[in-house]
Amino acid sequence: MNASLDQNIRALIVDDEPAIRELLAYTLEDMDLQVSLAASVQEARAQLAQGDIQFCLTDLRLPDGSGLEIVSEIQSRYPNIPVAVITAFSSADTAVEAMKAGAFDYVSKPIDVNRLRLLARKALQLAGAKPAAEKCSEDASCHQHAARILGVSPAITRVREQIQRLGRSMAPVHITGESGTGKELVACAIHSASPRASAPFVPVNCGAIPENLIESEFFGYEKGAFTGATQRRAGLFEAANGGTxxxxxxxxxxxxxxxxxxxxxxxxxxxxxxxxxxxxxxxxIISATHQDLAQLVAQKRFREDLYYRLNVIPLSVPPLRERREDIPVIAEALLQRVAERQGLGNLALSPAALAWLTHYPFAGNVRELENLLERAAALYEGDSIEPHDLQPPGTSNSETAETPVNLDDTIDATEKRILLDALERANGVKTEAARLLGISFRSFRYRLKKLEMQ
Known part of the structure; x- marks a missing residue:
C-alpha cells in the first residue's frame, strides 16, 4: 500500500554510500516525494542553494566533512528546512550532538524503512507548520497552551519564543525552574506547537509513583506477570506513543x-x-525538575549518561519575583478562572490589592499567587478584594509585602510600563498588544484612556 503524502515536496538525501542513497530514495519516492541526491558536503550545499528543498536527511560521516556542518548551515541559512541525521546504531552521543546543532530527529543504521517513513511525515508536518506558527492569533488550537503563559517581561517573552522553536524539534528538552513556575504548562505548550499536537501529551510525576510500581507504570505489564495482574495493561510509554x-x-x-x-x-x-x-x-521526552541535576550527577544520585540524554536542550522558566511587571496580567487572568470555578461572577482586585501583589515575594511563584486568589475570593466581603483578604493566615503585612507610600502612583507606573512594553512588541498595533496581554481590545483601549496614553 502506497503511503502517499500527496505533496509536491523535494527531499535532499546526503550519503556517500550508493546502496544507502538508493534505499532512502526508493522509500521517499514511494511516498510521492521528489528526491535530490548528494554524496558530499559540497554537493549538498549546491543542492540547498537551488532553493527548492523542503526536507534534508544527511549522514554524519561524509568524505569531505561532517553532516553536522550541513545541519549547522541549514540552521543558519535555511531555518525553515527540517533536517534529520543518519547515525550508526550505537551512536547515541552523536545523535544528541546533532540535535543540539539543530537536527529535529535521527534514524539509525541499519535503516528501518517504517521508521524512515514516520520521520519523513514529521519533517513535512514541520515544514508545513511554519506559516501557521507565525500567525498565533489565527491558530488558537495550536497556541492555546502557550497563550496561558502570560506576561510582557523580556524573561517570559524569551520563554515563549523558545517554545515555538522547540516545537519544530524532536530533541529531548529539560525544563528547570522553581516549584510553581509552570514547568508542565511550558511542556504542554511545546507539545502543542509541534507536529505531535494531535497525539497524546502524557504527564507523570516521577516522585509520586511508589518504587515497587514504577517499572510497571512506565512500561506496562502482561496478564499474570504478578499477583493481581488479571489483564494486560499498557504503560506510560505506550500511552504516549506518537506524542510526548x-x-x-x-x-x-x-x-x-x-x-x-x-x-x-x-x-x-x-x-x-x-x-x-x-x-x-x-x-x-520532555523532563523537568526544580533540583539541580548536574549537582545530583556530581553526587552520584543521578546517572550522568541519562542526564546528557535528557538535557539535550535546556529551558529555564523564571521565578515570578524576577518578572514582577507580569503580576497584574497573570493575577487578572487567574482571578477570572477562580471566579468561574467558584461561581462568583465578576471579581476585582482593588488598586491597593494589586499594588500589594506586585510587592509580594512569591516563594511559591504562580501556584502561590493562584492559592492567594482562591483564598481571597472565598473570604472577601467588600466590593473588591483588598490586601487584608490576600494576606496569608498568621502573617503580618510587614512580613509579606512592603506597602508603597503612594499606591495610586505605583499602580499607574506599573500599568503604563506594561502597556508600553506590549505596544512596542506589537509595533504599535493596539489589537495585537491587547492579545499579547490576554485582555480584550475594549479593556486595553479603556486603560490607555485612563492613563492618558491615547
Whole structure:
C-alpha cells in the first residue's frame, strides 16, 4: 500500500554510500516525494542553494566533512528546512550532538524503512507548520497552551519564543525552574506547537509513583506477570506513543529505574513486565525538575549518561519575583478562572490589592499567587478584594509585602510600563498588544484612556 503524502515536496538525501542513497530514495519516492541526491558536503550545499528543498536527511560521516556542518548551515541559512541525521546504531552521543546543532530527529543504521517513513511525515508536518506558527492569533488550537503563559517581561517573552522553536524539534528538552513556575504548562505548550499536537501529551510525576510500581507504570505489564495482574495493561510509554511523555520531577527517579529509562529512550522500545519481547514506541521526552541535576550527577544520585540524554536542550522558566511587571496580567487572568470555578461572577482586585501583589515575594511563584486568589475570593466581603483578604493566615503585612507610600502612583507606573512594553512588541498595533496581554481590545483601549496614553 502506497503511503502517499500527496505533496509536491523535494527531499535532499546526503550519503556517500550508493546502496544507502538508493534505499532512502526508493522509500521517499514511494511516498510521492521528489528526491535530490548528494554524496558530499559540497554537493549538498549546491543542492540547498537551488532553493527548492523542503526536507534534508544527511549522514554524519561524509568524505569531505561532517553532516553536522550541513545541519549547522541549514540552521543558519535555511531555518525553515527540517533536517534529520543518519547515525550508526550505537551512536547515541552523536545523535544528541546533532540535535543540539539543530537536527529535529535521527534514524539509525541499519535503516528501518517504517521508521524512515514516520520521520519523513514529521519533517513535512514541520515544514508545513511554519506559516501557521507565525500567525498565533489565527491558530488558537495550536497556541492555546502557550497563550496561558502570560506576561510582557523580556524573561517570559524569551520563554515563549523558545517554545515555538522547540516545537519544530524532536530533541529531548529539560525544563528547570522553581516549584510553581509552570514547568508542565511550558511542556504542554511545546507539545502543542509541534507536529505531535494531535497525539497524546502524557504527564507523570516521577516522585509520586511508589518504587515497587514504577517499572510497571512506565512500561506496562502482561496478564499474570504478578499477583493481581488479571489483564494486560499498557504503560506510560505506550500511552504516549506518537506524542510526548512529560517526566516531571525526573530527579526523583530511583537509580535502577534510571538505567531502564535510558535504554527505553535510546532503543525507542519498551518491554512490559512479564513480556518476552519489546514493543517499539515513538515518544518525545520532555523532563523537568526544580533540583539541580548536574549537582545530583556530581553526587552520584543521578546517572550522568541519562542526564546528557535528557538535557539535550535546556529551558529555564523564571521565578515570578524576577518578572514582577507580569503580576497584574497573570493575577487578572487567574482571578477570572477562580471566579468561574467558584461561581462568583465578576471579581476585582482593588488598586491597593494589586499594588500589594506586585510587592509580594512569591516563594511559591504562580501556584502561590493562584492559592492567594482562591483564598481571597472565598473570604472577601467588600466590593473588591483588598490586601487584608490576600494576606496569608498568621502573617503580618510587614512580613509579606512592603506597602508603597503612594499606591495610586505605583499602580499607574506599573500599568503604563506594561502597556508600553506590549505596544512596542506589537509595533504599535493596539489589537495585537491587547492579545499579547490576554485582555480584550475594549479593556486595553479603556486603560490607555485612563492613563492618558491615547
Amino acid at each position: 511523555l512529560f517526566l516531571d520531577e525526573v530527579a526523583d527517579l530511583p537509580l535502577n529505574m534510571q538505567v531502564k529509562l535510558l535504554r527505553a529512550i535510546q532503543e525507542r522500545a519498551v518491554r512490559a513486565v512479564g513480556a518476552t519481547r519489546e514493543v517499539t514506541v515513538d515518544v518525545r
